[in-house]
Amino acid sequence: MTDSDLYELLGVGRDATDDELKRAYRRKAREFHPDANQGDGETEERFKEISLAYEVLRDPDRRSRYDRYGAQGVFGPAAGQGGQPGDPFAGGLGDLFDAFFNGGGFGTAAGSGGGRGRRSGPTPGPDAEVVLRLTFREAVFGVHREITVQTPVHCDTCEGTGARPGTAPTRCPECQGTGELRRVRQSILGQVITAVPCGRCQGTGQVIESPCTVCGGDGRHNEERTLTVDVPAGVDDGSTLRLSGHGPAGFRGGPNGALFVHLSVEPDPVFERDGVDLHGSVQVAMTQAALGTVVAFDTLDGERDLTLAPGTQTGAVIHLKGLGVPRLRGRGRGDLFVHVVVETPTDLDDRQRELLAALAGERGEHLEDVPHGEGIFSKLRSALG
Numbered sequence: 246m247t248d249s250d251l252y253e254l255l256g257v258g259r260d261a262t263d264d265e266l267k268r269a270y271r272r273k274a275r276e277f278h279p280d281a282n283q284g285d286g287e288t289e290e291r292f293k294e295i296s297l298a299y300e301v302l303r304d305p306d307r308r309s310r311y312d313r314y315g316a317q318g319v320f321g322p323a324a325g326q327g328g329q330p331g332d333p334f335a336g337g338l339g340d341l342f343d344a345f346f347n348g349g350g351f352g353t354a355a356g357s358g359g360g361r362g363r364r365s366g367p368t369p370g371p372d373a374e375v376v377l378r379l380t381f382r383e384a385v386f387g388v389h390r391e392i393t394v395q396t397p398v399h400c401d402t403c404e405g406t407g408a409r410p411g412t413a414p415t416r417c418p419e420c421q422g423t424g425e426l427r428r429v430r431q432s433i434l435g436q437v438i439t440a441v442p443c444g445r446c447q448g449t450g451q452v453i454e455s456p457c458t459v460c461g462g463d464g465r466h467n468e469e470r471t472l473t474v475d476v477p478a479g480v481d482d483g484s485t486l487r488l489s490g491h492g493p494a495g496f497r498g499g500p501n502g503a504l505f506v507h508l509s510v511e512p513d514p515v516f517e518r519d520g521v522d523l524h525g526s527v528q529v530a531m532t533q534a535a536l537g538t539v540v541a542f543d544t545l546d547g548e549r550d551l552t553l554a555p556g557t558q559t560g561a562v563i564h565l566k567g568l569g570v571p572r573l574r575g576r577g578r579g580d581l582f583v584h585v586v587v588e589t590p591t592d593l594d595d596r597q598r599e600l601l602a603a604l605a606g607e608r609g610e611h612l613e614d615v616p617h618g619e620g621i622f623s624k625l626r627s628a629l630g
Contacts, residue, residue: 251298251311259312259555263303289407368448370397370502377474377506382511383578385545385570387478394472394504395466396493403457405498407464414451414497419443449497464497474506479573481518482510516545521579522572526586528562529553534587539548544568544581551583561585 456462492502524550
C-alpha cells in the first residue's frame with residue numbers, strides 16, 4: 246500500500262482517460278524502471294508505486310472505489326477479491342506488463358502471451374539511394390527525368406513467395422510459425438521474455454521445402470528498372486526526394502522499401518543562388534555608365550532590358566522582382582539582383598587616347614606620363630604648349 250495519491254504518482258488529473266493513463270505510465274516506467282537504474286533502491290520503490298497506481302486506475306471498478314473511498318477502498322479489508330490487499334501485482338504480472346512492454350519496450354513478461362507486440366506481415370525491403378545530376382535551370386524550374394536503378398524485384402515465377410510453382414511455404418518448425426524465438430531472463434520483477442527473429446525462417450514464420458528455381462527461394466531477383474522522377478521546381482543542391490515503394494523488394498513477398506534520390510545541381514556560369522533569390526552581373530562600358538543607356542540582359546525567363554541611369558557606378562544593383570527561384574513550399578518566386586560592373590578600356594588607339602585626354606583636360610583632371618617612352622598625354626601637352 247502507498248500513501249501517495251495514485252493520480253499524482255502518474256502525473257495525471259482525476260479525469261484522465263485510459264489512453265492518458267497508459268501514456269503517463271509508459272513515460273514514468275521508462276524513467277524509473279530498475280533495469281535503467283541499477284542498484285538504486287529508491288528508484289525501485291518508486292517504480293513499484295507507479296506500477297501499483299497504474300494497475301489500480303486502469304481497472305474501472307478499482308478506480309471507482311479509489312475515487313469514492315480513497316486507498317482504503319482498494320487496499321483495505323473491504324477491497325474485495327483480486328489478490329492480497331496492497332499487492333501491486335494483484336491483477337497479474339502479465340496484465341501489468343502488457344500495457345508497457347507489448348509496444349516494443351523492454352520485453353514481455355512471462356505468461357503474458359509472448360509475441361503480441363511482434364510486427365506482423367512480411368519484412369519490408371531495405372531502402373536504396375541514387376544520385377541524380379541536374380542543370381541549374383532544371384533545378385529552378387523542375388523537370389521529369391528518367392533514372393535507371395538495379396534493385397531486387399519480386400520474382401514473377403513464384404509471385405514472391407520463394408516456393409516452386411505448385412508448392413507452398415510451410416510453417417517453420419523452429420518457431421512454430423511465429424517468426425520469433427523467445428528468450429527468458431531473470432529481472433527484479435521475475436522472469437521477462439524477450440523475442441528475437443527466428444534464424445531458420447528469418448522471421449517469416451515459414452520455410453521453403455521446394456525453392457523456386459529462378460530466385461532460389463528468396464522471392465526476388467535483381468533487375469534493372471527505369472523510373473521517371475518528378476523533380477519539383479525550386480529544389481537545391483543536396484535536396485533529397487523520397488520515392489516510397491520504389492526501393493528494393495522485401496524478402497519473400499515483403500513490400501518494397503523506399504528509393505532516396507539525392508540531387509546534385511551543376512553550378513551556372515551566370516547566376517548564383519541565395520535561397521530563392523538569384524544574383525548575376527552585367528558589364529557595361531565606361532562611356533555607357535557615364536552617359537546612361539539601356540542594355541539587354543538574359544534572365545532565366547528570357548531577355549530583359551536594363552535601364553542604367555547616367556553616372557552608374559560599379560556595384561550598382563538592379564532589382565528585378567519575381568525572376569528568381571520558385572518557392573518549393575509556397576507561392577511565388579524570389580527576385581533577381583543584377584550587379585553592374587563598369588569596364589575600363591585597355592586597348593585604346595591614339596585617337597581614343599586623345600579624346601580621353603581632352604576630356605580629362607576639360608574636367609581639370611591631372612594625368613601623369615606613362616612609365617615607358619613618351620606617352621600620348623605628354624605629346625598632347627607638348628602640342629598644347
